[in-house]
Amino acid sequence: MIDFEDVAVAFGSVAALEGVTLRVEPGALCVLVGPSGSGKSTLLRLVNRLIDPSRGRVLVRGEEVRGLDPATLRRSIGYVIQSVGLFPHRTVAENVATVPRLLGWRREAIAARVDAMLDLVHLGPRFRDRLPAELSGGQAQRVGLARALAGDPDILLMDEPFGAVDPIVRRDLRAELRRIHEETGKTILLVTHDPLEALELATQIVVLRRGRVVAAGTPFDLTGPGGEPFVRDLFGGEMLPVRRLRFTTVGAIMDPPLPEAAPTIDPEEPLFQALARMIDTRSPRLNVVNPEGGAVGSLSIEALLERHR
Amino acid sequence: MRGELSRVWTMLALAAFAALVALPGAARPMLGALGSGTKEAFALDRLLDLAASHVAIAGLAMIPAVVVGIGGAVLVTRSWGRALRPLADSLVAASQAVPPVVVVALAFPVLGFGAAPTILALAIYCVMPVLRGTTAALEAVSRDPAEAARAMGLTPGQILREVELPLALPVIVEALRVAFILSVATTAVGALAGAATLGTPIVIGLQNQNEIYILQGAAATGALAFLADGLLLGVQALAGRRVAGHAANAAGT
Numbered sequence: 365m366i367d368f369e370d371v372a373v374a375f376g377s378v379a380a381l382e383g384v385t386l387r388v389e390p391g392a393l394c395v396l397v398g399p400s401g402s403g404k405s406t407l408l409r410l411v412n413r414l415i416d417p418s419r420g421r422v423l424v425r426g427e428e429v430r431g432l433d434p435a436t437l438r439r440s441i442g443y444v445i446q447s448v449g450l451f452p453h454r455t456v457a458e459n460v461a462t463v464p465r466l467l468g469w470r471r472e473a474i475a476a477r478v479d480a481m482l483d484l485v486h487l488g489p490r491f492r493d494r495l496p497a498e499l500s501g502g503q504a505q506r507v508g509l510a511r512a513l514a515g516d517p518d519i520l521l522m523d524e525p526f527g528a529v530d531p532i533v534r535r536d537l538r539a540e541l542r543r544i545h546e547e548t549g550k551t552i553l554l555v556t557h558d559p560l561e562a563l564e565l566a567t568q569i570v571v572l573r574r575g576r577v578v579a580a581g582t583p584f585d586l587t588g589p590g591g592e593p594f595v596r597d598l599f600g601g602e603m604l605p606v607r608r609l610r611f612t613t614v615g616a617i618m619d620p621p622l623p624e625a626a627p628t629i630d631p632e633e634p635l636f637q638a639l640a641r642m643i644d645t646r647s648p649r650l651n652v653v654n655p656e657g658g659a660v661g662s663l664s665i666e667a668l669l670e671r672h673r
Numbered sequence: 674m675r676g677e678l679s680r681v682w683t684m685l686a687l688a689a690f691a692a693l694v695a696l697p698g699a700a701r702p703m704l705g706a707l708g709s710g711t712k713e714a715f716a717l718d719r720l721l722d723l724a725a726s727h728v729a730i731a732g733l734a735m736i737p738a739v740v741v742g743i744g745g746a747v748l749v750t751r752s753w754g755r756a757l758r759p760l761a762d763s764l765v766a767a768s769q770a771v772p773p774v775v776v777v778a779l780a781f782p783v784l785g786f787g788a789a790p791t792i793l794a795l796a797i798y799c800v801m802p803v804l805r806g807t808t809a810a811l812e813a814v815s816r817d818p819a820e821a822a823r824a825m826g827l828t829p830g831q832i833l834r835e836v837e838l839p840l841a842l843p844v845i846v847e848a849l850r851v852a853f854i855l856s857v858a859t860t861a862v863g864a865l866a867g868a869a870t871l872g873t874p875i876v877i878g879l880q881n882q883n884e885i886y887i888l889q890g891a892a893a894t895g896a897l898a899f900l901a902d903g904l905l906l907g908v909q910a911l912a913g914r915r916v917a918g919h920a921a922n923a924a925g926t
Binding site: 439449 | 818820822826836840
C-alpha cells in the first residue's frame with residue numbers, strides 16, 4: 365500500500381532520513397517509533413507530500429507520489445495530528461464534513477457521513493453543532509479522527525495522535541483506534557515516541573534512530589530474544605519477557621480441560637492477563653472457559669513458562 | 674462584553690453631545706455667553722448635506738485603503754511574499770508620516786479641486802492601520818488549523834479563504850474600524866481643496882472670522898467620528914459573541 369524505496373530527506377545540510385526502504389502492507393497498523401529527531405514524523409509526512417524526498421521514491425497504492433497532485437493525494441489520505449487542528453470557527457459537523465465537501469459529495473451524503481463518523485468515534489449527534497472550544501481534549505481528538513476518516517480514505521496517517529491527552533483518555537483512545545482499525549480495515553501509519561504504545565497498537569513496528577530504520581517487524585518479533593541492544597532497551601530491557609506476554613493468547617498454548625476447580629480465564633485473553641490472574645488468585649493453574657461458559661482448556665504456570673517463546 | 678457595550682454607549686453619548694453643540698440654536702448662544710459669536714450660524718440643512726458628503730468621502734477613501742491594505746497583508750504573510758515585508762513596512766510608515774494636508778496640497782494641481790485629492794490623501798493615510806492590523810491578525814492565527822487544512826488537501830487559496838481570514842476576522846475588523854474613524858476625523862482637511870465636508874464651515878469661518886461656523890464644523894466632525902466609532906463597536910460587540918469563543922480556542926490549542 366505504501367512503499368519507501370531508498371528514501372533520503374535533508375533539511376539544508378541536516379539529514380532527517382537516510383536510506384529508508386520500507387513496505388507497509390494494506391490493512392496494516394504500522395507504528396513508527398523512535399526518539400525525538402529520529403525522523404519518524406518526516407517519514408509520515410512523505411506519504412501525503414507535506415514534504416518531498418531529496419532522494420529515492422515514495423509510492424502510494426503503487427504510484428509514485430511525486431507525479432500526483434498534492435491536494436488530490438491529501439484528500440485521499442486521512443491525517444490526524446497531535447494538536448488536532450480542528451477549525452475553531454466551525455462546528456464539529458462542519459469540521460468532519462471538510463474532506464467530503466472538498467470531494468464534492470452531495471449534501472445528504474455528507475450529512476449521513478458526518479453522523480456515521482461521529483457514531484464510529486462514539487460521539488453522539490448532540491455533538492454536531494458544538495464548537496471545538498466546547499470540547500474536552502479527548503472529545504477533540506475523537507472529532508479529529510472522525511474528520512480524518514470522513515472522506516473514506518484507505519490510508520490514515522496519525523502523528524502522535526494521543527500525545528496531548530491525559531493517560532486515562534489516551535488508553536481509551538488507543539482501544540478505540542484498535543477497534544476502528546479492526547472494523548474498517550484501513551491501512552494506518554502512526555507515529556509515537558512511546559514504545560509501549562507501539563507494542564500495544566501495532567501489527568507492524570518500525571524503529572527509527574537518527575534517520576535510519578534500525579528494526580522492523582511484528583511486536584512479537586521485536587520483543588523476542590536477541591536483537592539489537594538499542595531496540596531491546598527501547599521496548600523495556602529486562603521487562604521485555606513480561607511485555608511479550610501480551611502477544612500470545614491463552615487459547616494458543618492451553619492444555620485440554622481438567623476437572624478440578626480453578627480460577628477461570630477467557631481463551632482470547634493474552635498471557636499477561638493469565639499470569640496476572642495466577643498471581644492475583646495465588647493459583648498455579650487456570651481453567652479456560654469461553655464466554656458461553658463451556659470449559660475449553662486449562663493453563664498451568666509450567667505450561668506458560670515452557671511454551672511462551 | 675459588558676465593557677465593550679459601555680464603550681458603545683459612551684461613544685454614542687459623546688456623539689449626541691457633540692451633535693447638540695453643532696446645532697445652530699446651541700452653538701450661537703454658547704459662544705454668545707463667552708462674548709463672541711455675534712454673526713449668524715451655519716444653517717442646519719446645509720450642515721446635514723455636508724455631513725452626508727463627509728461620510729461619503731470618508732467611506733470612498735476606505736475602498737482603496739482596504740483593498741491595498743488587506744491585499745498587501747495577505748501578500749507579505751505568504752511564504753513566497755515574505756521578502757516584500759520590509760518594503761511594505763517602510764512604504765506604510767512613509768504613508769503615515771506624510772500629513773494628509775500635504776498630500777491634498779500636492780495632489781490638487783493634478784487632480785483638481787473637489788473630492789478627488791481628499792480621497793487620495795485619506796486612502797494613503799488609512800492604508801497603514803489596515804495593512805498593519807491585517808498583517809498582525811494573519812500572523813496571530815494559530816498555525817495548527819492551517820497546517821491541518823493543508824494536510825487534508827485544501828489548496829493555499831482555500832486555506833486563506835476558509836481558515837486564515839475567518840480566524841483573523843475579529844482583529845481585521847478592529848483595524849478597519851480604527852482606519853474608518855481616522856478617515857472620518859481627517860476628512861475635514863478636504864475642505865481646503867474645495868471638497869464638501871464638515872471642514873467647509875471651519876474654512877469659511879476662518880476666512881470670515883465667524884467662530885460659530887468653526888465651532889459647528891468642529892463639533893459636527895467630532896459627532897460623526899464618535900457616532901461611527903460607537904456604531905462599529907456595537908456591530909463588533911454583537912458579532913463578537915461567536916467569534917470570541919473561536920479566538921479563545923485558537924489561542925488555547
